[in-house]
Amino acid sequence: MTVHFQRELDSLKRKVLFLGALVEKSVQLAANALESRDTEMADLIIAEDRKVDELEVEVEEDCLKILALYQPVAIDLRIISAIIKINNDLERVGDEAVNIAQRVNIMARRPPVDIQFDYILMAEKVESMLKRSLDAMVNMDQDLAYKVCLEDDEIDDMNRRVYDKVKEAIGRQPERVGYLINLLLVARHLERIADHATNIAEDVIYVIDGVILRHAEDELKSTPD
Amino acid sequence: MTVHFQRELDSLKRKVLFLGALVEKSVQLAANALESRDTEMADLIIAEDRKVDELEVEVEEDCLKILALYQPVAIDLRIISAIIKINNDLERVGDEAVNIAQRVNIMARRPPVDIQFDYILMAEKVESMLKRSLDAMVNMDQDLAYKVCLEDDEIDDMNRRVYDKVKEAIGRQPERVGYLINLLLVARHLERIADHATNIAEDVIYVIDGVILRHAEDELKSTPD
Numbered sequence A, B: 001m002t003v004h005f006q007r008e009l010d011s012l013k014r015k016v017l018f019l020g021a022l023v024e025k026s027v028q029l030a031a032n033a034l035e036s037r038d039t040e041m042a043d044l045i046i047a048e049d050r051k052v053d054e055l056e057v058e059v060e061e062d063c064l065k066i067l068a069l070y071q072p073v074a075i076d077l078r079i080i081s082a083i084i085k086i087n088n089d090l091e092r093v094g095d096e097a098v099n100i101a102q103r104v105n106i107m108a109r110r111p112p113v114d115i116q117f118d119y120i121l122m123a124e125k126v127e128s129m130l131k132r133s134l135d136a137m138v139n140m141d142q143d144l145a146y147k148v149c150l151e152d153d154e155i156d157d158m159n160r161r162v163y164d165k166v167k168e169a170i171g172r173q174p175e176r177v178g179y180l181i182n183l184l185l186v187a188r189h190l191e192r193i194a195d196h197a198t199n200i201a202e203d204v205i206y207v208i209d210g211v212i213l214r215h216a217e218d219e220l221k222s223t224p225d
Helices: A003-036 A039-070 A074-107 A119-139 A142-172 A174-209 A213-220 B003-036 B039-070 B074-107 B119-139 B142-172 B174-209 B213-220
Strands: none
Touching (some): A003 A119, A003 A174, A039 A074, A039 B074, A074 A119, A074 A174, A074 B039, A074 B074, A119 A142, A119 A174, A142 A174, A142 B174, A174 B142, B003 B039, B003 B074, B003 B119, B003 B174, B039 B074, B074 B119, B119 B174, B142 B174
């Protein structure tokens, strides 16, 4: 491939990284907003999602332009096709952060219930998966991508722990079921973000060696709670 | 574009339709398995998902081959890029059907709780959205695609109704909270499938006139329960 193509591809990757940084920030702010019951911060996350949406459209247009202009083949073609999907995943991460923010706005209107679970820690782990899945993409680092995939189990465990805690808390305070279900669903939004990070890592692995990890993984996946 | 390209594209669309039919069937069986507490059927859905996974990989490979071989531009390029994403959505619909089947297996081990909600009806509506989103793709029918997008609200309403019913039922039978949360999550899996159908319909609209409905929609989206 030409120098021009390489330059365009580098610029495309930079844009994807920027999109990644935007949605990572949203996830982090969403966890903080939850912790501090901060509806202003929640509203900010919801408003800022427009930028994520705009950038997603831009990245997709860039991918189509590059395909039409350079007509890449083999690995270069696979990279562009993976970026089309990664871009899609990142936009949905933004949507999950918005979902959390919307739940924060609902919960902030009611007295808090503490289930003794560290959502900030869970969000940090999820953000780190996301960040490293994108690092793996930029550096075409297969080992790192595999590591990210493995961490998904840890997040699933955390999600299950929230489920147990919420179930227990509903037993003690059945009148707070609405609030508690919102807490459960926040953990599920975080878990979905980890799934998107895993999708990204799997796309990177797929690009590198054509191993279809995704579906082998599916078979190993444990049953939900 | 050449006759060859058109022939390849038609064959690709047929394959996507076949994948669509497979996952529609899984969704339908999952709703039946839930209704009849049929773990054999649930196990079948889980086992059959392997076919969905294999077909997804095949469709993606076909897309890459077509891109490399025919180097399509403009609308043809957009169609292939949309199929890459639609294919991805269909595979995830299969995963959601598997999630429902796994919950059926868990719930079938415990005595039933009836929340007076018609899951079969919800599943039928969701299947119909999915089917019509694919019809819209094959016939490039923008009106139909818009209709599918509008129906998503109805599914969101159903999902909210389940939430209210489950909340109420937990109040009455707090000892059955585990079972009831599984019922809640089944409705959420169905709602996710409707989201995938909406994504497909939006991709079709995007291909046809470049209108970025997806993000305009996001702004109008009502807050979650």
